[in-house]
Each structure stands twice: as structure tokens, then as C-alpha cells.
Amino acid sequence: MTDFIAGLPKCELHLHIEGTLEPELKFDLAARNGIALPYSSVEEIRAAYEFDSLTTFLKVYYEGMQVLRTEPDFYDLAMAYLRKAASQNVRYAEIFFDPQAHTSRGVPFDIVIRGLRRALLDAETQLGVRAQLIMCFLRDFQAEYAMATLLESLPYKEWIVGVGLDSDERGNPPAKFAAVYERARQEGYLLTMHCDVDQDNSVEHIRQAVQDIGVNRVDHGVNVLEDPGLVEEILEKGLGLTCCPISNGYVTESMKIEGIRKLLDLGVRVTINSDDPAYFNGYVQENLEALNFSEEDLVRLQRNAFEITWLPRHLKDGYLAELD
Ligand code: ADE
Ligand code: ZN
Numbered sequence: 001m002t003d004f005i006a007g008l009p010k011c012e013l014h015l016h017i018e019g020t021l022e023p024e025l026k027f028d029l030a031a032r033n034g035i036a037l038p039y040s041s042v043e044e045i046r047a048a049y050e051f052d053s054l055t056t057f058l059k060v061y062y063e064g065m066q067v068l069r070t071e072p073d074f075y076d077l078a079m080a081y082l083r084k085a086a087s088q089n090v091r092y093a094e095i096f097f098d099p100q101a102h103t104s105r106g107v108p109f110d111i112v113i114r115g116l117r118r119a120l121l122d123a124e125t126q127l128g129v130r131a132q133l134i135m136c137f138l139r140d141f142q143a144e145y146a147m148a149t150l151l152e153s154l155p156y157k158e159w160i161v162g163v164g165l166d167s168d169e170r171g172n173p174p175a176k177f178a179a180v181y182e183r184a185r186q187e188g189y190l191l192t193m194h195c196d197v198d199q200d201n202s203v204e205h206i207r208q209a210v211q212d213i214g215v216n217r218v219d220h221g222v223n224v225l226e227d228p229g230l231v232e233e234i235l236e237k238g239l240g241l242t243c244c245p246i247s248n249g250y251v252t253e254s255m256k257i258e259g260i261r262k263l264l265d266l267g268v269r270v271t272i273n274s275d276d277p278a279y280f281n282g283y284v285q286e287n288l289e290a291l292n293f294s295e296e297d298l299v300r301l302q303r304n305a306f307e308i309t310w311l312p313r314h315l316k317d318g319y320l321a322e323l324d
Contacts, residue, residue, distance in 0.1 A: 004295055005288045009322045011305035012085060012093040012273055012284050014219050014242035016136075016166070017116065018065045018101060019276025020081040029067040029076070037067075049279055054196055054251045058168060061279060065101060074115025082123035082131065084277075088285045091319055093131040094310060095120075096164055099149055100138045109152050117159050132310065134192065136164040137180065139172035146180045154187060161310045162190030164219060169199040174208040181213045190310050192242075194219040198252045203227050210234065217242065217308055222259040224268075231266060240269040240308030245290050246282040247275035257291055264297060264304075271305040299323055 023045040030037045039045045051057035068074060078095070085093055095116070102112050116133060123129045135153055137146035153160055163184045165177055174181075174193055181191055195206045195218050202223035207230055209215045221241040224230050234241075241263065245255040263270045272291065277283045282290070288298060306319040 001292075001295075002285075002289060005285055005298060006089060008089065008288075008298060008302055009319060010088065010090045010284055010288075010302060011271070011309060011319070012090050013217075013240070013271055013305060013309065014096070014244055014273035014275055015081070015093060016061075016096045016098065016276050017078055017081060018068070018098055019061060019280075020084070020278050021064055021068070021077060022080065022278045025076065025080055026064060026067055029069075029073050033067060033069045033073070035067055051250050051279075054199070055168060055170075057251055057276070057279065061276065062101060064279075066105065068102065069107060071111050071115040071118075074112050075119045078116045078119030079122065082119060082127055082129050084283060085131075086123070086127040086129045088283055090129060090284055091322075092306070092309060092311070093129065094134055094161065095131055096134050096136045096166065098136050098138060098166065099153070100141055100145060103149070103152075104141070109149070110156075113153075113156050113159060117156075130315075132161040133159060134162045134164050135160050135189075136166045137177065138167040139165050139176065139194075140168040143176050143180055146177055147183065150180055150184055150187070157187060157189075160189065162192060162216070165193035166219075169194065169196050169205065171200075173201065173205055174213050178213060181215075185214075191215045192217045192219055195221045195223070196251070197222050197248050197256055203230065206230060210237070210239065215239070216310075220244065220248075222248070222256045222263070225259055225262060231263075231268065235266065235268055238269065240271060240304065242271050242273050244273050244275035244280075244287065246280045246287050250280050255290060260291070261293070264300065269304040269308050270301065271308065272301050 023042040120131045193209050197220050203226050206224050217240040219242045243260050249255040272287050274283050
């Protein structure tokens with residue numbers, strides 16, 4: 001099965017670029033930027049990766065990205081991920097970035113996006129991996145800061161395919177960002193947002209995202225199974241869900257594979273992704289292996305993924321033809 005998965009043309013739609021920062025690169029960037037890390041080895045860093053909830057994970061995630069300071073840092077981060085993606089036969093990726101995690105500590109927006117953009121262009125020519133950027137707002141900051149970030153992104157609109165919403169979900173429902181999402185839609189951005197697994201009010205958050213905000217897809221969203229009417233609505237609208245089994249296993253008590261299986265069988269466009277692979281020890285290959293699904297189901301998952309990409313129809317069709 002490992003070889004079968006390795007050979008499949010794959011797609012990654014839920015991947016935080018800051019969550020691909022491997023300990024080795026963390027050390028290199030710290031040295032380059034003259035930053036002292038509270039760890040003396042890669043092993044020590046890995047040993048500190050102990051999470052049992054979204055909150056405990058996010059603390060380590062935000063701490064880790066402090067080493068990212070300059071345009072070449074963001075270039076190197078994205079290039080390292082895209083090399084890894086190419087090695088796993090990922091043909092296309094939609095990549096989240098968290099500008100506020102950088103602007104809030106004094107790193108300018110344009111430094112972040114220029115570094116990432118340059119890597120995407122090089123990856124396409126040098127590695128044959130296509131990618132687009134999705135800008136995420138941090139939901140535990142005020143909506144006004146998200147709006148300011150949205151406005152700051154407008155000169156770079158051609159480089160960003162859509163917007164997302166991530167970080168700590170408790171007490172930060174989709175409704176908090178309704179005006180930001182409305183403006184993003186008017187500006188031509190496509191819309192997604194995290195409805196993380198097993199958070200307080202997960203189902204209500206999915207309902208708000210789908211019915212009130214009108215998202216184009218939902219990140220995670222497995223809890224929709226608790227509301228059959230909402231499953232029906234997601235089916236009718238053809239909305240995709242970007243699920244992340246290994247990540248689920250870290251931030252909840254289970255990878256939620258049964259739920260993913262059920263959604264796939266119901267015909268919902270579920271997809272398998274890695275979320276924060278440097279922290280959760282698994283890229284897309286390992287996430288697909290964790291499922292123990294049949295070859296036929298693995299192909300269905302990849303068909304779903306290419307189908308819900310934010311690519312023009314002719315490019316989608318090109319990738320889908322490779323799965324025939
Ligand atoms: N930011 C990075 N990874 C995240 C996740 N899994 N959930 C919410 N915010 C995140
Ligand atoms: Zn995520």
C-alpha cells in the first residue's frame with residue numbers, strides 16, 4: 001500500500017507553511033538570525049513536541065516560528081516544504097500562511113509574502129509542483145486586525161487565491177469575522193475556514209461557516225456528522241472538507257478515521273491532508289497510509305482533492321486525467 005500511495009498523483013489542500021518548519025531548519029534559521037534557542041539539539045526540540053489539545057499545540061507552533069525573520073527565511077521554509085511535497089508526488093498544493101503571526105512581532109507583511117511567492121515560482125519551474133497561497137486570519141485576534149490584514153493584502157491579491165481562518169477556536173466563532181469575509185468575497189478571494197475537530201460548538205461553527213458566511217469549503221469539519229441535515233446541505237452544495245487524520249490524533253483523542261470513512265461513503269468530498277507535518281510527524285503520504293483504506297478509496301480521495309482545488313477547470317481536468 002505504501003508504494004501504491006507513493007505512486008498516486010497527490011494534492012494537499014490543508015497545510016500551514018509555518019507548520020512545516022522542521023527542527024533542522026529551525027536551528028539553521030536561528031543561527032542565521034543570531035537567535036538563541038532554548039534547545040541544544042534537534043532531538044531536544046522534538047522531545048518538546050508534546051501536545052494533547054489545539055491550545056497546547058498552538059503554543060509550541062507560535063514559539064517555533066520566531067526564527068522566521070527575513071525574506072530568504074520564508075523562501076527557504078516554503079522551498080523545503082515543496083521539495084518534500086515533490087518527493088511524495090504531490091502535484092499541487094494550496095498553502096496556508098499566517099501573516100499576523102509575523103506582523104504581530106514586527107515582521108512586515110511584504111517580507112512574508114515575497115519570500116513565499118518566490119519559492120512557489122521556483123518550485124513550479126524547478127520541481128514541477130504547482131502551488132497557490134491562502135491567507136489565514138488568526139481568530140483569537142480581533143476582527144479589526146483581520147480586516148486591516150485583508151486590506152494590507154490587496155496589493156498582492158494576484159498572489160493569493162483565498163482566505164482562511166485558523167488558531168484558537170474556543171470563543172472565536174465564524175460570525176466574529178462575517179464582515180471580514182464579506183469584504184474578502186467582494187475582493188475576489190475564495191473562502192474557507194477551520195472548524196477544528198471536537199472544539200466547543202464545532203457543529204454550530206460549521207453551520208455558521210456554510211450558511212451565514214457561505215464558505216467555498218471547510219477545513220476539518222468532521223463533526224458535521226452530528227447534524228445529518230447539515231451533511232445533506234454540504235452534499236448538495238458539493239463543498240469539500242479538508243481532513244487531517246494524524247493532526248486529529250494529536251489535538252483530540254482520535255484520528256477520526258471512522259468519521260472520514262462515513263463521510264466518504266456518503267459522497268461528501270472529503271480529502272486527506274497533513275496540517276502541520278513538522279509537528280505531527282506525517283506529510284500527506286503518511287496521512288494516507290494511516291487510513292488503511294482500499295486502493296479504490298484512496299483514488300476517490302485524490303479525485304475529491306483535485307476536484308475541490310481552487311484551480312481553473314482545465315488544470316483540474318489535467319490532474320484528474322492522471323488518476324484514470
Ligand atoms: N494553525 C496551525 N495549525 C492549526 C490547526 N490545526 N488548527 C487551528 N489553527 C492552526
Ligand atoms: Zn489547520
